[in-house]
Amino acid sequence: MLNEITCTDLFCDYYARWIMIYKKDAVRPVTLNKYSMTHQWVEQLAPNLKLCDLNRMAYQQLLNEYALYHEKQTTMDFHHQLKGAILDAVDEGLIDRDPTRKAIIKGKLPKTKKIKYLNQFELHTLLNSLDLGSEITWDWFILLVAKTGMRFSEALALTPSDFDFARQTLSVSKTWDYKGDGGFLPTKNKSSIRKIQLDWQTVIQFSQLVKNLPENEPIFVQKQIYNSTINDLLERYCKRVNIPVISIHGLRHTHASILLFAGVSIASVARRLGHASITTTQKTYLHIIQELENKDVDLVMRSLSGLS
Numbered sequence: 001m002l003n004e005i006t007c008t009d010l011f012c013d014y015y016a017r018w019i020m021i022y023k024k025d026a027v028r029p030v031t032l033n034k035y036s037m038t039h040q041w042v043e044q045l046a047p048n049l050k051l052c053d054l055n056r057m058a059y060q061q062l063l064n065e066y067a068l069y070h071e072k073q074t075t076m077d078f079h080h081q082l083k084g085a086i087l088d089a090v091d092e093g094l095i096d097r098d099p100t101r102k103a104i105i106k107g108k109l110p111k112t113k114k115i116k117y118l119n120q121f122e123l124h125t126l127l128n129s130l131d132l133g134s135e136i137t138w139d140w141f142i143l144l145v146a147k148t149g150m151r152f153s154e155a156l157a158l159t160p161s162d163f164d165f166a167r168q169t170l171s172v173s174k175t176w177d178y179k180g181d182g183g184f185l186p187t188k189n190k191s192s193i194r195k196i197q198l199d200w201q202t203v204i205q206f207s208q209l210v211k212n213l214p215e216n217e218p219i220f221v222q223k224q225i226y227n228s229t230i231n232d233l234l235e236r237y238c239k240r241v242n243i244p245v246i247s248i249h250g251l252r253h254t255h256a257s258i259l260l261f262a263g264v265s266i267a268s269v270a271r272r273l274g275h276a277s278i279t280t281t282q283k284t285y286l287h288i289i290q291e292l293e294n295k296d297v298d299l300v301m302r303s304l305s306g307l308s
Contacts, residue, residue: 007052007094012043014051014094018085029180038081041066051094054086059099064106072107079103117253120261122243129241136209138233141220144206145248148196149255149273151175152227152248157184158219160210168203169195172274176218178225192274256281260288 005014019035027035042049045065049058062082067075079100089095118126123146130139145155148170156176163170173193174184187193198206210219231247238245246254252273259269266289270281282289 005051005092005094007050009051009094010047011049011051011054012039012047014089015039015042015082015085018088022084022088028185029177034077035081038078041078042082051089054089054095054099055097056099056101056103059086060103063103067106067108070107071110072105073110075107076105079105116244116246116250117257118243118246118250120258123254123258125241125243126237129237132205134208136213136219138220138230140205140209141230142234142237142248142251144202145251146255147199147202149252149259150196151188151192151252151274152230153178153185154187154192154274156218156221156225159216160213160219161215163203163206163210164195165203165207168198168200170198171195176221178221178227182221182224187274189274189276191271191276194271194274196272253284256285257288260285260292 005017016039019032019039023032023035042062046058046062049062063075063079066078070078083100086095086100087098090098127143127146130143131137132139132143141155144150144158145152148155150172153175154172156178157174158170162173172195173187175187177183177185213219227248234248234251235245256269256273259272260266266278266281266285269285270278273281275281275284
């Protein structure tokens with residue numbers, strides 16, 4: 001199929017075919033959608049750009065125009081998604097030289113993003129307001145996310161067999177395709193496959209809730225569910241008890257922040273959250289870590305002042 005392509009073909013057409021050949025059925029649907037979105041931007045920004053005209057200057061101009069609408073990290077992702085296809089075109093002799101070499105990544109200044117999370121008192125207030133009956137409900141879902149820090153898709157994919165009540169652990173090994181047609185999907189990355197330690201109270205509660213449920217079917221999913229539906233429910237609950245409104249993902253941040261403030265190491269928090277590296281945790285919770293460092297300085301000074 002690639003033999004039919006010539007250097008006079010449009011780059012956007014080549015890229016569309018490259019996605020179909022190399023990425024379709026090889027990457028997750030979410031990732032494939034990102035490639036498709038990149039293709040749409042190429043069509044919009046460079047509809048008449050031919051492969052033979054794709055030199056360093058033309059490629060840099062494409063990146064610059066994309067960067068006018070996006071932050072630097074998003075532009076970097078755009079660049080990486082294009083680069084694979086372009087390097088293949090170079091290998092095929094459709095482009096003389098690698099036009100992506102020494103590309104300059106620009107972009108809009110990132111918006112100041114303040115992570116929304118609850119403090120321990122606010123979380124306690126929220127959890128106390130939940131209606132935790134003898135049947136599985138979304139209130140139980142909210143409780144479990146708050147106590148484990150799982151991602152939304154990970155919590156949706158839980159089945160009774162994922163609980164090891166004897167060892168007080170919960171296995172996270174899959175996600176639920178809530179953005180598509182449903183069904184199990186792999187986790188975000190290898191580090192996301194993990195066992196989360198549970199407190200004894202949660203163990204007792206869920207051992208009763210799931211004992212008569214099918215072992216390998218999702219506990220919480222009965223029909224198509226959307227992230228916005230649970231966020232709307234959580235918003236109502238937050239307003240009802242007069243605490244800051246957060247999202248389900250905000251409960252994940254709340255879980256992490258409470259552990260960090262309690263003195264749990266960054267490495268342990270990273271493993272519990274399923275982060276690919278400690279660096280991800282450090283970047284996400286930098287403001288909390290800085291606050292804790294300030295407290296550490298006070299502690300150091302008090303300790304040293306006593307050495308006289």
